[in-house]
Amino acid sequence: MRRAFVCAFLLxxxxxxxxxxxxxxxxxxxxxHRGLDCTALTVIHGTDISSFDVQVLDVVADTDxxxxxILVHVSGPAVDGTGLAEGxxxxxxxxxxxxxxxxxxxxxxxTVGQYGEDVGLVTPIEQMLNLPVxxxxxxVRLPRLLRAARPIASPLVLSGLSPSLGDLMEQTALTHxxxxxxxPAGPLGTFAPQPLVPGASMAVALSTGAVAAGAIGTVTYRxxxxxxxxxxxxxxxxxxxxxxxxxxVFAVIxxxxxxxxxxxxxxxxxxxxxxxxxxxxxxxxxxxxxAPPRTVPLTVRVKDLDTGVFVQQRTDIAxxxxxxxxxxxxxxxxxxxxxxxxxxxxxxGGAPAQETGRLxxxxxxxxxxxxxxxxxxxxxxxxxxGAQAPASLALPMASDxxxxxxxxxxxxxxxxxxxxxxxxxxxxxxxxxxxxxxxxMARPVVRPGQRVRVALRVRVxxxxxxxxxxxxxxxxxxxxxxxxxxxxxxxxxxxxGLGSGALSILSDLFGGSDSGPPPAAQSMAQAVAGYREAxxxxxxxxxxxxxxxxxxxxxxxxxxxxxxxLVIVAPPSRHRHHAPPRAIGRILAARG
Numbered sequence: 001m002r003r004a005f006v007c008a009f010l011l012x013x014x015x016x017x018x019x020x021x022x023x024x025x026x027x028x029x030x031x032x033h034r035g036l037d038c039t040a041l042t043v044i045h046g047t048d049i050s051s052f053d054v055q056v057l058d059v060v061a062d063t064d065x066x067x068x069x070i071l072v073h074v075s076g077p078a079v080d081g082t083g084l085a086e087g088x089x090x091x092x093x094x095x096x097x098x099x100x101x102x103x104x105x106x107x108x109x110x111t112v113g114q115y116g117e118d119v120g121l122v123t124p125i126e127q128m129l130n131l132p133v134x135x136x137x138x139x140v141r142l143p144r145l146l147r148a149a150r151p152i153a154s155p156l157v158l159s160g161l162s163p164s165l166g167d168l169m170e171q172t173a174l175t176h177x178x179x180x181x182x183x184p185a186g187p188l189g190t191f192a193p194q195p196l197v198p199g200a201s202m203a204v205a206l207s208t209g210a211v212a213a214g215a216i217g218t219v220t221y222r223x224x225x226x227x228x229x230x231x232x233x234x235x236x237x238x239x240x241x242x243x244x245x246x247x248x249v250f251a252v253i254x255x256x257x258x259x260x261x262x263x264x265x266x267x268x269x270x271x272x273x274x275x276x277x278x279x280x281x282x283x284x285x286x287x288x289x290x291a292p293p294r295t296v297p298l299t300v301r302v303k304d305l306d307t308g309v310f311v312q313q314r315t316d317i318a319x320x321x322x323x324x325x326x327x328x329x330x331x332x333x334x335x336x337x338x339x340x341x342x343x344x345x346x347x348x349g350g351a352p353a354q355e356t357g358r359l360x361x362x363x364x365x366x367x368x369x370x371x372x373x374x375x376x377x378x379x380x381x382x383x384x385x386g387a388q389a390p391a392s393l394a395l396p397m398a399s400d401x402x403x404x405x406x407x408x409x410x411x412x413x414x415x416x417x418x419x420x421x422x423x424x425x426x427x428x429x430x431x432x433x434x435x436x437x438x439x440x441m442a443r444p445v446v447r448p449g450q451r452v453r454v455a456l457r458v459r460v461x462x463x464x465x466x467x468x469x470x471x472x473x474x475x476x477x478x479x480x481x482x483x484x485x486x487x488x489x490x491x492x493x494x495x496x497g498l499g500s501g502a503l504s505i506l507s508d509l510f511g512g513s514d515s516g517p518p519p520a521a522q523s524m525a526q527a528v529a530g531y532r533e534a535x536x537x538x539x540x541x542x543x544x545x546x547x548x549x550x551x552x553x554x555x556x557x558x559x560x561x562x563x564x565x566l567v568i569v570a571p572p573s574r575h576r577h578h579a580p581p582r583a584i585g586r587i588l589a590a591r592g
Contacts, residue, residue, distance in 0.1 A: 023223045024198065027095045027103035029124040030134040032070055034058050038095035040108060041199025042088055042218050043249045044078050044266075047191060049199040052076035054093050057119070059139045067283075068135045069149075070106060070122035082254045083117025084108060086179075087266025089152040090218035090229040090284065092198040093122050104198065107220035107231030107284060110149040117264060121149050123231040127283045128220060151232040154215035155179030156509065157203070158338070159186070159269045161211065162345045165390040169338075172502040178510055185212070186269045187248055193272040194246040196227045196289060201247035203270035204234055204277045204285060206331040206509075208243055208295070210313035211339040213331075213509070216247050216268045217285075225289045227275070234280045237326035241294065242318050244275040244287040280326070294319050298336050298421045300343040305428040311347040315339045321415050330409035332418060334508030337398035337405075340423050341390060341505070348391040348427065355380045356558075357393040357427030361404055363531065366417035372528060376400060376535040379558045381431045381492035393427055395501025396493055396536075402508050404534035411527050412520040434458040434466070434554070436489050436540070436561035445568045448476040456487070456540075456552075458559060468559075470552045478545035480571040487551065489559040490538040545569065 036056040044050050053076045061068040072093070074084060088108055095105040107128060110121040126133040156179065158169060166182030173180035196202055196219050205214035221228040227244065234240075249268040276293045279286040295316040302311045317335045320326060344357070360375040380392040401423060408416040438457045446452050456468045521527035539553030544567070552559075 024221055025101065025103040026125050026129075027097040027101075027105040028134065029059065029068060029070070029105070029126060030136050031097045032056055032059055032095060032105060032124075033136055036095055038072070038093050038105065040074065040091045040093045042078065042091040043199065043201045043247075044252050045249055046187075047194045047201065047246070047248060049197075050078045051199075052078040054095075054122075056095070059136055060121075061135060061139050067127055068124060068133065068139055069110070070124065071112075072108075072120055072122055074108075074118050074120065079118065082252045082264040084111050084120045084152055085117070085252050085264035085266055086153050086155055087201070087216050087249070087252075087268055088218060089154055090202070090220045090231050092218070092220045104221055107218075107229070108152065109231030109284075110151045112149050120152070123283055125221060128228050128231065128281075129223075153179050154204075154217045154230060154234065155181050155265065156206075157212075157214055157216055157268065157270065158182045159184065159212040160209075161338075161342055162390065164351075165342055165345050165394070168390060168502050169505070173506055176503065176506065178506055180506075181265060181267070183267055183269045184250070186271060187250070191248055191271065193274060196244070196246060196274060197222055201249055201266075201268060202227070202229050203245040203247040203268075204287075205243040205245050205270055205273070205318065207315050207317045207335040207339075208245070208270070208273055209315040210300075211315045211335060211342055212270050213335055213338075214243075214245070214270050216266060216270065220284065225275075227287050227289060228284050229287075230284045232284065233282050234277075234285050235327045236282055237280045239323050240277050240280045240285075240326055241320050241323055242277040243273045243292055243295070243316075244277045244289070245273050246271045296332055296418050296421060298339055298423070300340050300423045300425070302343045302347040302425040302427070304347050305426055309347050309349075311343050313339065313343050313346075319418070321409070321417060324415075325409065329508065330405075331509075332421075333402045333405040333409060334505055336421055336423075337402040337508060338505050340401050340425070341394035341398040343423075344394040344397060344425055344427065345390040347425075348393075351389040351391050352429045353380075353382055353392075354431040355391065355393045355427060355429060356432045357397065357425055359397045359400060360424045361401055362422040362424075363405065363408070363418055364420040365408070366419050367414075367524065368528075371420075372531050374404070374532050374535040377538050377558065378536065379431050379433055379492045379538065380494070381433065382494045391427075392493075393425075395504075397425065399501060399504055400534055400536055402504065404531050406508075407521060407527055407530035407534065410520045413522050413524070413527075416527060431461055431492055432557040433461040433492055434463075434557045434559050435461070436487065436559055436563050437465075439487055439563035439565055441565055441567070444566065445570055446474045447570045448474055448478055448572050450474050454487070454552075456559070456563070458561075460557065468552075468554060472542060472551055473549075474544070474569070475547050475549060476572075478547065478569050480569050482566060482568055483545050485565045485567045486543045486562065487564070488541050488543070488562045490540075491560045492558065 038054040057071040091108040106122040106125040109123040217230040275289040277287040362373045542551035
């Protein structure tokens with residue numbers, strides 16, 4: 001009878017009108033003791049809050065100042081099949097105090113590795129509220145247990161990805177020891193915004209919209225418009241400015257063995273933005289219900305030139321540049337690259353062996369009067385990866401987006417505020433490719449700084465022979481005399497390399513790139529140049545006398561293959577030299 005009364009009281013408490021929410025009563029740690037019967041709240045399906053039983057096993061403490069924790073055993077239909085799953089972190093535990101009054105005692109925050117995951121640790125509510133903590137006199141010192149405890153992690157949840165891209169991201173994350181879950185984009189239809197009350201699901205977002213990314217846990221405590229959750233840090237980064245959201249739980253996926261990166265977890269998707277996360281503390285996260293934080297809008301437009309399919313998606317990405325990017329990296333480049341990959345995959349609806357596409361990326365900065373823009377082309381030629389893989393163009397183009405936007409995040413001379421990003425992609429099946437077979441010049445004698453006419457003989461892929469003519473600039477600083485002029489095209493990209501592309505996105509999202517930090521711009525001119533240099537040049541490069549430079553870009557097709565010419569570099573003077581026979585300038589080597 002008493003248990004039923006407690007459950008009814010807690011459920012009524014959880015449904016109280018948020019606008020009239022008052023500070024919850026608490027049960028101090030000094031009143032917690034072995035054998036105490038308590039009740040916890042969480043969501044196991046949809047948005048309805050469920051309860052389960054909690055029995056206190058002991059109050060334990062470390063010896064290094066970590067702080068006491070409540071060791072508990074959980075039971076009941078909500079947890080019997082799954083144990084304490086990822087997403088349960090923050091679930092409030094209500095216990096009677098010394099006078100029998102029910103109060104919030106803290107948040108479920110960790111497990112201890114027991115089979116079934118039905119034994120866990122509770123972070124005392126005083127620690128989450130930054131109040132003085134008075135442990136009971138019977139506190140047990142179990143430092144080894146606390147060090148072995150594992151926080152009920154809040155893995156990065158990506159919502160809105162196609163199955164092929166979502167599976168690739170999950171598998172890559174698993175291989176590299178990262179916790180990531182790809183989920184559907186919310187339930188069919190919509191669900192109403194939910195009040196963030198104790199026991200409700202909450203999400204802390206890096207992005208919202210077409211591609212939503214964030215971590216999902218449970219609300220622990222509510223004091224007016226201030227919300228506490230998780231019972232452990234998100235990243236322990238301190239001040240934050242991230243969207244605070246409600247969430248929808250599809251199901252709790254059962255895996256009570258808890259082996260490595262495989263554990264039970266809530267399959268859930270973030271929902272509506274209802275406020276701002278402001279603090280990422282060691283004992284939990286804190287936010288306020290109300291105004292949302294500043295975000296950067298990203299719009300991706302993709303056109304399939306073969307089928308006419310047009311996809312337009314908008315994603316709003318968290319912007320913490322004014323806080324110095326507390327977690328060490330900007331969310332902008334990682335989420336933007338993922339959103340571009342998703343839109344391309346969605347529009348193509350498969351992964352043909354040969355693909356050609358053009359990406360144009362425009363970034364608006366508060367510090368510049370005009371937006372920055374670049375366009376580049378990608379040509380993929382390889383073996384079809386099947387319908388279970390994302391489009392082959394997706395990850396190479398995503399990499400260009402990441403490289404370009406990273407320039408702003410890593411600038412050292414000042415904080416650069418990106419206010420809007422637009423990506424436009426036009427793509428088609430087949431490789432628009434031609435191969436250089438040879439080259440010729442009218443005169444083999446050249447001078448530094450001179451522009452000379454070059455004719456390239458090329459074979460269009462499975463098509464006719466053609467001659468392409470362009471003016472080649474001879475750079476200064478080349479020693480007089482005979483030299484071999486090499487003209488080298490850009491090979492088509494392979495359809496493989498999906499794993500490395502996905503790993504690059506993960507590095508943007510989590511940090512820790514193996515290649516080290518990119519060069520940091522020390523001026524606006526360097527930032528502008530770095531952004532434009534992110535474009536992939538797929539034209540013909542020339543090399544002469546130890547110098548290499550972009551020589552020619554054909555707008556209709558990428559050119560691969562190579563050719564070489566023997567040229568005579570005349571000294572930079574007005575004195576004329578007799579020209580050698582034209583035959584010297586004939587092709588010495590064709591495609592190699």
